[in-house]
Amino acid sequence: xxxxxxxxxxxxxxxxxxxxxxxxxxxxxxxxxxxxxxxxxxxxxxxxxxxxxxxxxxxxxxxxxxxxxxxxxxxxxxxxxxxxxxxxxxxxxxxxxxxxxxxxxxxxxxxxxxx
Amino acid sequence: xxxxxxxxxxxxxxxxxxxxxxxxxxxxxxxxxxxxxxxxxxxxxxxxxxxxxxxxxxxxxxxxxxxxxxxxxxxxxxxxxxxxxxxxxxxxxxxxxxxxxxxxxxxxxxxxxxx
Amino acid sequence: xxxxxxxxxxxxxxxxxxxxxxxxxxxxxxxxxxxxxxxxxxxxxxxxxxxxxxxxxxxxxxxxxxxxxxxxxxxxxxxxxxxxxxxxxxxxxxxxxxxxxxxxxxxxxxxxxxx
Amino acid sequence: xxxxxxxxxxxxxxxxxxxxxxxxxxxxxxxxxxxxxxxxxxxxxxxxxxxxxxxxxxxxxxxxxxxxxxxxxxxxxxxxxxxxxxxxxxxxxxxxxxxxxxxxxxxxxxxxxxx
Numbered sequence: 278x279x280x281x282x283x284x285x286x287x288x289x290x291x292x293x294x295x296x297x298x299x300x301x302x303x304x305x306x307x308x309x310x311x312x313x314x315x316x317x318x319x320x321x322x323x324x325x326x327x328x329x330x331x332x333x334x335x336x337x338x339x340x341x342x343x344x345x346x347x348x349x350x351x352x353x354x355x356x357x358x359x360x361x362x363x364x365x366x367x368x369x370x371x372x373x374x375x376x377x378x379x380x381x382x383x384x385x386x387x388x389x390x391x392x
Numbered sequence: 393x394x395x396x397x398x399x400x401x402x403x404x405x406x407x408x409x410x411x412x413x414x415x416x417x418x419x420x421x422x423x424x425x426x427x428x429x430x431x432x433x434x435x436x437x438x439x440x441x442x443x444x445x446x447x448x449x450x451x452x453x454x455x456x457x458x459x460x461x462x463x464x465x466x467x468x469x470x471x472x473x474x475x476x477x478x479x480x481x482x483x484x485x486x487x488x489x490x491x492x493x494x495x496x497x498x499x500x501x502x503x504x505x506x507x
Numbered sequence: 508x509x510x511x512x513x514x515x516x517x518x519x520x521x522x523x524x525x526x527x528x529x530x531x532x533x534x535x536x537x538x539x540x541x542x543x544x545x546x547x548x549x550x551x552x553x554x555x556x557x558x559x560x561x562x563x564x565x566x567x568x569x570x571x572x573x574x575x576x577x578x579x580x581x582x583x584x585x586x587x588x589x590x591x592x593x594x595x596x597x598x599x600x601x602x603x604x605x606x607x608x609x610x611x612x613x614x615x616x617x618x619x620x621x622x
Numbered sequence: 623x624x625x626x627x628x629x630x631x632x633x634x635x636x637x638x639x640x641x642x643x644x645x646x647x648x649x650x651x652x653x654x655x656x657x658x659x660x661x662x663x664x665x666x667x668x669x670x671x672x673x674x675x676x677x678x679x680x681x682x683x684x685x686x687x688x689x690x691x692x693x694x695x696x697x698x699x700x701x702x703x704x705x706x707x708x709x710x711x712x713x714x715x716x717x718x719x720x721x722x723x724x725x726x727x728x729x730x731x732x733x734x735x736x737x
Contacts, residue, residue: 291636291676298681305544314535321551322453328677329444331636332669336643338437340466347458354454406521406561413566420659429650436666443562446521447554451528552683559674568667569699573692581685 282387283334286345289373289380290334293352294327296366296373300359303366316358316367323355323374330381342388345381352378397502398449401460404488404495405449408467409442411481411488415474418481431473431482438470438489445496457503460496467493512617513564516575519603519610520564523582524557526596526603530589533596546588546597553585553604560611572618579611627732628679631690634718634725635679638697639672641711641718645704648711661703661712668700668719675726687733690726697723 301320304313330348333341356374359367416435419428445463448456471489474482531550534543560578563571586604589597646665649658675693678686701719704712 287636287640291632294677295632295680298677302548302682305548310540310544314540317547318454318532318535321451322455324677324681325444325447326455328673329440331676332440332639332643332673335640336436336669337647339433339469340437340441340462343462343465347455347462350458351455402521402525406517409562410517410565413562417567417663420663425655425659429655432662433647433650439562439566443558446561447524447528447558450525451554452532548684551681552685555674555677556685559670562670566666569663570667570671570692570696573695577685577688577692580688584684 283337283341283384286377286380286384287331287334289377290327290331290348293373293377294324294331296370297321297324297327297355300366300370303364307364313362316362319355319358320370323351326351327377334384342385342392345385345388349378349381349385352381398452398456398499401492401495401499402446402449404492405442405446405463408488408492409439409446411485412436412439412442412470415481415485418479422479428477431477434470434473435485438466441466442492449499457500457507460500460503464493464496464500467496513571513614516610516614517561517564519607520557520561520578523603523607524554524561526600527551527554527557527585530596530600533594537594543592546592549585549588550600553581556581557607564614572615572622575611575615575618579608579615582608582611628686628729631725631729632676632679634722635672635676635693638718638722639669639676641715642666642669642672642700645711645715648709652709658707661707664700664703665715668696671696672722679729687730687737690730690733694723694726694730697726 297320301317301324304310304317304320307313326348330344333344338344352374356371356378359370359374362368412435416432416439419425419432419435422428441463445459448459453459467489471486471493474485474489477483527550531547531554534540534547534550537543556578560574563574568574582604586601586608589600589604592598642665646662646669649655649662649665652658671693675689678689683689697719701716701723704715704719707713
């Protein structure tokens with residue numbers, strides 16, 4: 278597994294982290310904050326695992342398969358939670374989370390096969 | 393799951409992160425550095441997942457079960473790697489890693505049962 | 508600077524991270540969420556720099572003086588923000604933040620003198 | 623300060639984190655490991671602050687000015703350390719670190735002016 282092969286997944290994780298953090302900051306400014314408690318919490322969870330996965334891929338961690346699988350699960354859960362809201366930043370978050378989940382599952386499976 | 397119940401595991405993770413980072417820094421000063429390549433790499437991996445697990449527990453992450461399971465696996469792998477060396481900081485690392493792995497597995501199972 | 512000398516500051520940072528994350532989670536459950544937007548945001552900021560400072564101290568980072576100074580500033584800002592609320596978790600956060608800020612400034616100055 | 627304005631700096635930080643982690647992993651595989659002790663240590667320091675700065679920018683942290691200034695300092699120190707080696711990954715690290723330092727100083731000054 279070379280660093281070039283990780284590049285797409287790293288990019289997807291960065292976009293996902295960005296979308297989640299934008300949604301986090303935007304949610305905290307919303308008038309209807311009351312509804313967004315769980316969304317705010319999940320956005321942070323997702324941003325944190327993405328940051329962790331990016332670092333792990335760039336340092337070619339021997340645990341990339343497990344870390345990316347966990348990242349995919351958290352991304353999917355965050356996409357589900359974001360799907361409960363019509364807000365633009367939540368909708369953008371869904372797309373970024375699902376793309377990231379796909380990319381992470383591909384890496385996870387590719388690395389597991391090579392191991 | 394209250395924060396009090398996480399306290400032992402948080403303490404074990406902190407001790408493990410500390411032991412791993414001490415072993416990392418100490419390894420980089422060793423005369424016989426040549427032998428310690430993989431030890432250095434694993435020490436960093438283990439310190440990073442411990443830091444991540446500590447944050448996740450203190451913020452009562454809904455993903456604590458998965459995160460602590462991953463932490464346990466990385467701790468066990470780091471203990472195995474450290475077991476290849478007679479150096480004091482490696483031996484201290486084994487103990488801290490195994491205690492942390494135990495504590496993380498307990499949390500992981502307790503949270504999974506409650507879920 | 509040995510690791511023993513960092514121990515008090517590491518403990519203060521851990522307590523502060525814990526208090527901030529507890530306040531973060533608790534704030535997101537409050538009825539009066541509306542008032543707590545900035546508190547939630549600062550709690551996360553403070554927890555993140557504390558996590559970063561803990562890792563830096565355990566790995567004896569050559570940048571500990573700067574990192575701990577930054578941590579002290581963020582802790583003080585978080586204490587000020589928390590001071591605007593009467594909630595128990597906010598009051599506990601103030602104490603933990605101020606103790607952590609003190610411990611970080613002491614480390615920062617001690618390391619700067621030794622450098 | 624909108625998220626678009628951070629984009630260049632986020633990209634520079636990601637490239638720098640990648641270059642540092644590649645240099646870290648590559649150094650640990652070098653025959654002449656003996657000479658690279660300090661390089662390995664600095665690569666990790668730099669990757670960690672870059673990861674932290676990226677997260678801070680994407681969540682529009684109120685402390686971006688200070689965090690990016692610290693990131694610039696660590697990048698510059700890592701570039702100086704990498705300058706002691708002729709290895710390709712060290713030379714690539716210098717470029718990435720200096721570009722990241724520039725981008726971080728620009729953000730730091732822009733944010734400070736706006737504050």
